[in-house]
Amino acid sequence: EVTLSQGFYMGKYEITQGQWQAIMGSNPAKFNAVGKDAPVERVSWIAAWQFCNNLGTGFRLPTEAEWEYACRAGTTAAFCYGNDLDASLANFDGGHPYGKGEIGLFRESTVVVGQFKPNAWGLYDMHGNVREWCADWYGIYPTAPVTDPTGPASGSYRVLRGGSWYTNGWRCRSACRGRVGTSVSYDDLGFRVIKILP
Numbered sequence: 353e354v355t356l357s358q359g360f361y362m363g364k365y366e367i368t369q370g371q372w373q374a375i376m377g378s379n380p381a382k383f384n385a386v387g388k389d390a391p392v393e394r395v396s397w398i399a400a401w402q403f404c405n406n407l408g409t410g411f412r413l414p415t416e417a418e419w420e421y422a423c424r425a426g427t428t429a430a431f432c433y434g435n436d437l438d439a440s441l442a443n444f445d446g447g448h449p450y451g452k453g454e455i456g457l458f459r460e461s462t463v464v465v466g467q468f469k470p471n472a473w474g475l476y477d478m479h480g481n482v483r484e485w486c487a488d489w490y491g492i493y494p495t496a497p498v499t500d501p502t503g504p505a506s507g508s509y510r511v512l513r514g515g516s517w518y519t520n521g522w523r524c525r526s527a528c529r530g531r532v533g534t535s536v537s538y539d540d541l542g543f544r545v546i547k548i549l550p
Contacts, residue, residue, distance in 0.1 A: 353497035354417045362422045363544035365465035366391035375406050382539040389464045391482045391542040397510045397534040400485045400543040413487040414546045416511045417501050423526045425472040430525045432471035437521040442480035450521030479524040482542030486511040490531035516540035
């Protein structure tokens with residue numbers, strides 16, 4: 353059981369290649385042919401954290417708890433859409449849907465953000481497209497109720513959420529956790545930012 357005591361804004365979309373270029377002056381993305389409105393990828397946790405710092409005061413990566421809260425948007429099913437997922441709802445390996453989702457398209461790359469139905473709070477691509485970095489070190493969940501959890505104090509891996517163009521439907525579930533080292537920059541790793549309310 354988690355309580356979040358502080359309000360925040362979360363990016364409507366994953367950070368795009370155009371946004372990254374404007375702030376960081378380069379474009380590391382493999383899928384740059386998709387265009388400036390595709391999510392930036394091949395971004396390590398360290399680079400994503402630096403991007404947030406460059407944006408200014410109040411911007412940061414979401415904690416894992418903040419990310420899942422925003423992804424679910426008040427739902428309790430496997431996805432913000434319900435218990436089924438296929439390629440009409442998100443960009444993932446549609447050959448491996450979830451639940452009663454039909455076998456569908458595997459696009460084999462990112463797509464422009466905002467192509468699919470948003471969740472109930474207007475956030476797009478919370479399932480699929482790129483896996484999203486969270487602020488937390490990866491660790492075992494606490495067994496007692498917690499307020500504003502931030503994960504372990506140290507670790508070897510940072511948390512990833514949301515699945516990607518490369519993963520199967522199971523990996524795109526609201527509750528599914530991934531973990532990767534802070535310097536890794538695969539072509540399905542991206543992020544979105546939050547801003548804490550004053």
